[in-house]
Amino acid sequence: MVMARKAKTTVKRRTAPPAGGASGVRKSYIGMTGAQLFHEMLLEAGVEVLFGFPGGSVLPIFDALYQTPIRFVLTRHEQGAAHMADGYARSTGRVGVCIATSGPGATNLVTGLATAFMDSVPVVALTGQVVSNLIGNDAFQEADTTGITRPITKHNMLVKRVEDLGRSIREAFHIASTGRPGPVVVDIAKDATMATLEAEPKLEMDLPGYKPVTAGHMRQIKAAAEMINESRKPVLYVGGGVIIAEASEDLRALVDKGKFPVTTTLMAMGAIDETDPLALQMLGMHGSAAANYAVQECDCLVAVGARFDDRVTGRIETFAPQAKIIHIDIDPASISKTVVVDVPVVGDAKDILRRLLPLIKPVRRPGWLKQIAGWKKQFPFSYSLGERIKPQAVVESIGRLTAHDAIVTTGVGQHQMWTAQYYGWRRPRQLITSGGLGTMGFGLPAAIGAQFGNPGRTVIDIDGDGSFAMTVGELVTAVQYHQPVKVVVLDNHYLGMVRQWQEMFYNRRYSATEHPCPDLPKLAEALGATGMRVTEPGEVDDAINQMLKTEGPVVLVAEVEPEENVFPMVASGKSLHEMDMGRLV
Numbered sequence: 001m002v003m004a005r006k007a008k009t010t011v012k013r014r015t016a017p018p019a020g021g022a023s024g025v026r027k028s029y030i031g032m033t034g035a036q037l038f039h040e041m042l043l044e045a046g047v048e049v050l051f052g053f054p055g056g057s058v059l060p061i062f063d064a065l066y067q068t069p070i071r072f073v074l075t076r077h078e079q080g081a082a083h084m085a086d087g088y089a090r091s092t093g094r095v096g097v098c099i100a101t102s103g104p105g106a107t108n109l110v111t112g113l114a115t116a117f118m119d120s121v122p123v124v125a126l127t128g129q130v131v132s133n134l135i136g137n138d139a140f141q142e143a144d145t146t147g148i149t150r151p152i153t154k155h156n157m158l159v160k161r162v163e164d165l166g167r168s169i170r171e172a173f174h175i176a177s178t179g180r181p182g183p184v185v186v187d188i189a190k191d192a193t194m195a196t197l198e199a200e201p202k203l204e205m206d207l208p209g210y211k212p213v214t215a216g217h218m219r220q221i222k223a224a225a226e227m228i229n230e231s232r233k234p235v236l237y238v239g240g241g242v243i244i245a246e247a248s249e250d251l252r253a254l255v256d257k258g259k260f261p262v263t264t265t266l267m268a269m270g271a272i273d274e275t276d277p278l279a280l281q282m283l284g285m286h287g288s289a290a291a292n293y294a295v296q297e298c299d300c301l302v303a304v305g306a307r308f309d310d311r312v313t314g315r316i317e318t319f320a321p322q323a324k325i326i327h328i329d330i331d332p333a334s335i336s337k338t339v340v341v342d343v344p345v346v347g348d349a350k351d352i353l354r355r356l357l358p359l360i361k362p363v364r365r366p367g368w369l370k371q372i373a374g375w376k377k378q379f380p381f382s383y384s385l386g387e388r389i390k391p392q393a394v395v396e397s398i399g400r401l402t403a404h405d406a407i408v409t410t411g412v413g414q415h416q417m418w419t420a421q422y423y424g425w426r427r428p429r430q431l432i433t434s435g436g437l438g439t440m441g442f443g444l445p446a447a448i449g450a451q452f453g454n455p456g457r458t459v460i461d462i463d464g465d466g467s468f469a470m471t472v473g474e475l476v477t478a479v480q481y482h483q484p485v486k487v488v489v490l491d492n493h494y495l496g497m498v499r500q501w502q503e504m505f506y507n508r509r510y511s512a513t514e515h516p517c518p519d520l521p522k523l524a525e526a527l528g529a530t531g532m533r534v535t536e537p538g539e540v541d542d543a544i545n546q547m548l549k550t551e552g553p554v555v556l557v558a559e560v561e562p563e564e565n566v567f568p569m570v571a572s573g574k575s576l577h578e579m580d581m582g583r584l585v
């Protein structure tokens with residue numbers, strides 16, 4: 001039976017004609033089922049790949065997907081589907097799409113949606129819902145998906161009628177990808193997908209209350225320029241918004257003209273090439289000393305697409321104490337949310353930076369730049385060598401051996417911070433990491449999603465043993481779909497970041513942070529990937545080269561110094577300049 005159905009010719013079509021039809025003849029949807037319309041709308045949105053997992057309430061949709069030209073990827077867990085859609089979106093700039101059934105399928109998406117929400121990632125999640133007349137009845141596999149996801153999505157909607165389905169999907173893609181991007185859930189009652197359209201559905205979007213501002217106000221841009229030109233010690237504090245807005249080149253132009261030192265948040269690594277003498281690397285809790293000192297000393301802080309996260313600011317009352325603050329952001333709600341700013345400019349970072357550029361005077365500030373260069377020289381990220389492999393050294397090797405050009409994902413913990421500090425970022429969309437929510441288990445599925453969006457590119461998940469264990473099942477997905485992701489597990493046999501806090505603030509009482517692992521290379525082999533292990537510092541380069549040369553998914557386990565710590569560190573409640581330099585000085 002299955003063979004016979006598979007033998008049918010697949011319709012090879014990349015994108016559907018627009019509503020008016022490529023031929024100019026208006027397309028008719030009459031006679032289509034909701035499920036078929038669903039499929040048409042995904043094609044219209046240009047969806048190439050859909051990550052998900054089936055179930056009862058999405059059966060009609062899956063049936064419509066049976067012969068789809070859209071690539072369907074069966075994940076091993078819906079969380080994996082959400083993270084894959086997220087990794088795809090972050091690495092390509094396009095909308096990532098995932099699908100799950102009602103009830104447990106939808107609740108399994110929750111962590112992934114919250115992850116995407118916190119980092120402003122455009123994801124559309126399509127969930128099945130029980131038939132409309134059973135909603136509210138505690139029906140089998142019923143969960144209040146819109147209720148559950150409301151606080152962790154940019155928008156969500158419940159579709160009960162086939163007539164509303166097409167418009168809702170269009171709106172979802174529009175909302176997810178415009179303004180400040182974010183995840184949108186479309187929860188679809190099963191009967192809406194089974195019903196047949198008897199009249200042409202209204203597909204025009206109906207979003208009178210949704211008007212994201214994109215053009216910054218010229219008066220505010222002028223005020224910002226004036227403040228910057230007058231400043232003696234300016235610093236640019238750049239966040240993920242610059243990457244989302246594809247504004248790195250505009251940032252570059254601004255830096256070239258004004259010679260501004262630039263620090264990037266975890267979300268913005270690669271917005272400026274780190275080999276640039278003006279690049280201060282990451283700021284905040286585990287940021288570079290140069291970045292943190294520069295922020296504390298500057299007299300004008302220009303935040304672009306950044307949101308003053310508490311991991312960035314340290315003690316808020318003493319953050320950038322001498323600075324006038326300019327805040328360029330697309331989201332008016334983030335202006336003066338945590339730090340009161342002097343000049344807000346609401347709009348798209350690219351648009352604003354472009355219009356700011358001609359107003360910037362090429363003022364030279366040799367004293368300030370000398371001070372910046374001095375900090376950079378005196379306090380580079382550094383670590384001592386030992387008998388065991390140092391995790392920082394592994395990240396440095398990966399950077400060097402991939403010519404700083406790979407797409408890198410991470411889990412959450414010490415390895416994430418070392419990756420941010422030591423890889424050597426050259427371009428935007430290179431580091432894919434969960435910054436806002438800090439989701440362990442993000443690395444592997446995000447890498448698979450990024451690999452789907454970037455065929456032929458090297459994609460490496462630099463992971464912790466704890467984070468890797470959380471979603472290791474997705475290795476099977478990588479194997480099934482021949483996605484050659486490479487995973488380097490910095491195995492310290494601890495939940496390292498929590499252990500570090502226990503060491504520093506809880507008198508080394510390692511409560512529940514020892515993390516013995518199974519034989520991970522063997523596990524990788526059992527799941528169909530290649531497993532490798534390296535234990536000697538002198539063999540790290542060879543192991544990484546071997547991993548990069550090996551076809552298909554590979555898991556390389558590096559047995560690293562178990563009690564290595566991440567430095568510098570600004571402890572909770574401390575000011576940015578009160579860094580613990582650890583063993584560095």
Ligand SMILES: Cc1ncc(C[n+]2csc(CCOP(=O)(O)OP(=O)(O)O)c2C)c(N)n1
Pocket residue numbers: 411412413414415416438439440441463464465466467468490492494495496497498
């Ligand atoms: C899903 C989830 N649960 C718990 C945490 C809290 N947490 C933050 S870092 C960390 C330890 C991470 O361990 P591992 O992945 O091995 O990385 P390492 O710090 O050792 O590099 C934990 C438990 C989290 N961030 N995410």
